[in-house]
Amino acid sequence: MAEENRPVLENGTQFGTAQTHPPQFNVDVAPGTRHYTLLNTNEPPEESELVFIQSVxxxxxxxxxxxxxxxSKLQPTLKWSEEERASVLSYRTRNExxxxxxxxxxxEVLADIFWWTLPSLNDEWARGTFDxxxxxxxxxxISARWRAVSVSTPSLWSQVAIDYNRDPSSEYSMSRIAVQIQRAQNLKIHFYGAxxxxxxxxxxxxxxxxEHSSCWEELSLRLTSSLVPLLPALHGRIQSLKRLWVEWDGPESQTAVQSIDCFDSAYSLLDFGGYNQYRFIPFALPTHQLTRYYLDGPWEEHKRNLKLSLGLVEARIVTRFNDELWPHTNEIIDLPYLRRLYVSNVKILDYLTAPVLExxxxxxxxxIPSDIFLxxxxxxxxxxxRRLCVRGFTDATTATKILQRLSPSLTELIITALVDHTEAVNRIMSALTVSQVSETTVVAPQLRCLSFGCEDSRSMDYSVYLEMLKSRWRAKNRALTTAALVTEGPGPDPVTLHDIDALRLEGLDILVAEGQEAQVEMNRWFYGPTWNF
Structure with a gap:
C-alpha cells in the first residue's frame, strides 16, 4: 500500500507503521501462590486478602x-480497513x-444445459401463472454471454403454454409472447381457451x-365458440404441423359447429388426437399419413378413418355417440404396422387385424365376453x-384364461379399476399369487412387469396386493423385475409403504404414485397422448 494512502492516527503515526505500546498488562499468576488458589477454586478469601484482591x-x-x-481512537481506522477488505475480496472474487x-x-454446450432447465408442461400447469x-x-x-446464448437458441423459446382457465388474470402479455415467437424457430403451441x-x-x-402458424410443429387446443371462427384462416398455412390435439371447453363451445376442416392441409401431420366429449364433431384430416390416432366418436367414423390410415403405429379408439347397432363383421380392417392399441370396447377387436401388435x-x-373377442x-x-392392459375387471376365471392364452409371449400385465372393485381385484390378485406348494402351475410365470391402478384407494386390499407381489418376487424361478401401484385417490397406508420399501431394498423396481402423477401414468398405460401433459 502506498504510504500516502495510509490513514493517520491522532498521534501523527500512519496506520500500518511501527508504533510503541505500553507494556502488556500481566494476567499470569504463579502456581502455588494464595492468589492462584483463590482463582482456581471456590475457596473464600480471608479478610486480610480482600485489600489485595481489590487492588488487582x-x-x-x-x-x-x-x-x-x-x-475508540482506532475505530475510524478499523472502518477504513473493513471497507478496503470488502473491496479487495470483491476484486479477488471477480478475478477468480x-x-x-x-x-x-x-x-452449444451451454445451450444444451439451458435446455435442461426448461420447466415441463406439467410443471407450468402446476405453477398456474406465467412467471x-x-x-x-x-x-x-445472468450475464451478457448467457443472454446472448439463450436468445440465440430457438429451442428454448419454442413452447408457448397458455391456459385461460388456470390464469384468467391474463398474465400472457402480447408483447412478451411476440418476443418469444421472434426468438423461436418452430413453435409448440398449447392454447386452452375458456x-x-x-x-x-x-x-x-x-x-x-x-400469424406464425407456418412455424407450428405442435398444437394442443381447447376450443370455445369464440375461437372456432378463427380456424378457417389456418387452412393452407400449417404445413409444418406434426402433432395435433383438439378438445372443447363445455357443450356450448360445440354449438353450431358441423365439422373442423382446416387441418386437412397439414401435410406433415403424423399424430392426431380429438376429444369430443359432448357431441361428435368430424375432423377433415390427411388421414393416410397418420402414425398415431386418438379419437372418441361413433364406430362408423373410426372405421372410415382406419381404412385410410394403413401406416398407424399407435391407435386409441374410443367408441361414443353410437346411434346404430354394431354392424356385422363382413369387413376386416388390416393395420399392418400397428404396435399399440387401445379400444374402449372389446367388440372393436372383431373388426380389426394387427399382425405386429405388441x-x-x-x-x-x-x-360382453372379453375372452371370446380377444x-x-x-x-x-x-x-x-408382450403387453396387456385391462381397464376394468373381468372375473378371475376369465382373466386366468386370457393370461394362459397369451403365455409365453406376455411379459407385462396392467390391471386398473374404474370404480369400487375390491372383491374383483382381490380375486385376480389371488389368482396371480404364487403358491409355495404348486410353483409349477403359476399363472403367467413369465411376467416381468406387473402394475395395478385404481381411481381411489378403496378399490384395493393392500394386504392381498403385497402377498401377491412378494410371492412373485420371491418365487424360485422368478421373472418379475418391475411393478407399479398407482391410485388417483389417497395412496397406500404407511405399513404398506414400509413393506414396499423393503422390496425395493431387495432389488424390486417399483413405482408408487398418487394424484396427478398417477393420472399421467395411467394415461400412458391407456396410450393417451403424453406430449401435451
Missing part, C-alpha cells in the same frame, strides 16, 4: 479504561471468476399466434402380445 481489580479496571480509549470453467464451456422468473426468461438476466373468461384477449392472442389395452364391459382377434392377427 482496580489495576485491571484502569487498564481496561486505557484499552477502551485506545480502541475469470478462471471459472463455465467461461470456457462452448456456446418470467423461470427459465428461459431468467437466463437472459368460455367463462373474456373472449377478446383470447381472440387477440390466438390471432397473434396464427401392446393391447381394452375396456371391460360386464355384458381369442378371435389373436387367432386372426397371429400376433404375439
Amino acid at each position: 481489580i482496580s489495576e485491571a479496571n484502569a487498564r481496561l479504561t486505557s484499552l477502551n480509549y485506545e480502541i 471468476a475469470i478462471l471459472s470453467p463455465l467461461r470456457r464451456i462452448p456456446p 418470467v422468473a423461470h427459465s428461459p426468461w431468467v437466463l437472459t438476466w 368460455t367463462a373468461v373474456d373472449s377478446v384477449p383470447q381472440i387477440q392472442m390466438f390471432e397473434l399466434l396464427s 401392446g393391447l389395452t381394452f375396456g371391460v364391459k360386464q355384458d 381369442e378371435s382377434f389373436l387367432d386372426r392377427s397371429a400376433c404375439f402380445l
